[in-house]
Amino acid sequence: MNYEQFAYLYDHLMKDAPYDDWLTFTETKLQTYLPEGNELLDVGCGTGELLIRLTKKGYQTTGVDLSSEMLVVARDKLEANNLQVPLFEQDMRSLDGLGQFDAILTYCDSLNYLTSIEDVQVAFSSFHKSLKDKGLLILDVHSCYKMDQIFAGQLFADDEEEVSYIWKAFEGEFPHSIEHDLTFFVRNEDETYTRYEEFHQQRTYSIDEYKQCLEDAGFSVEEISADFGNKVTETSERIFFVARKK
Template identity: 75%
Template sequence: MNYEQFAYLYDQLMKDAPYDEWLTFTKEKLHLYLPEAKELLDVGCGTGELLLRLAKNGYDVTGVDLSSDMLVVANNKVEAAKVTAKLFEQDMRHLEGLGHFDAVLTYCDSLNYLPNEDDVQAAFLAFNRSLKDNGLLLLDVHSCYKMDEIFTGQIFADDDENISYIWKVFEGEFPYSVEHDLTFFVQNEDQTYARYEEFHEQRTYTIEQYKQWLEEAGFSVLEISADFGKEITEISERIFFVARKK
């Protein structure tokens, strides 16, 4: 399956994603640390679900994604909702010409798709350059526990009305990394099914390592939490960082 096909299936596959919780988390942290924030950059915006919610809540939102097809879907949603948002096809490691923002957001484990340490550090530097003085960075990543104990070795499956999938997860080459092998069966108009395959790799790092890289990139880490603001435990699945540009 190419990204064009995957982009148009993405929303159906992600129908249970916690977009409203990401919205609430964003609003709470902006209100707490930068209540005057207005201009936001949504990095890895995908098909625009969070971006649309932010725009409807009165924020001036710009979205970037590596997939032009994801951005086509996002733009269609923006036009249908009659809101304003700017969309750009860019790599999060090399953000250019976008201006400066009050806050940069990157959720839904977008950072975990970067293949190595240098790429994560490059992304943090790009986020810093994209922020106004004292601007905020809000992000989440998979926890090491989730990679090793929840993902690795698991098989997930779903049989929906017109799309089914089998999702196998294997241990990756590096510590705290996984390989996702997905097979989709999509119903055609003539009731036959087309089979598509996708392969994705994800990698995460320890909380201490992320904190070090953020500080080296010019951020002060204000808050680290888990699972939308909860206290971090050994079985936390998603780690959140709130950091301020120095």
């Protein structure tokens, strides 16, 4: 699958993603905890949807993603919007050489692709090094409830004329882990369909485990909330952390 096809499928799958909610959440937390913060690093920036929104708001942004294909698409989107944003292909566990930022953002469950708590710890230490003194780390992750009760054993499907998909979610081998098996059917110009397959693994951890990793990496946890600013409950699906570099 070439990058144009993959990005098209990714953006189709993410067409209802709450990018505007992430933007509002980010601006609210920056105004609350770091009103002068303007230099932002988006880790796991994907095809650049949030980067475009942040840059249009006047923030000085930089994007990082592990996928070179995603970054090519993000660059094309930025250029189409007449925006210039530095983009880097790097692992979130090693952000050396990028400089330091006022705030680091990592949303859309990017951290859930780290399948060991040791890797989470390494990533948090990497973020700490890449932040200015008193800088902010703002992130979200899937809750244990979402992984265990909503994803596990579920089948999701979407049947549209141009793109259809079947998304199967299986319980993984580790606690609170999921294996995603996605099959796409993309319509060709001759009205035949081409099949593409994607496989993803994700894992999450308890709020206490994330909090401990943040503190061990040198952060003070300023706020924990759920689902874009709500109180955490047993059925919360997305957990947000705001942490400050000590």
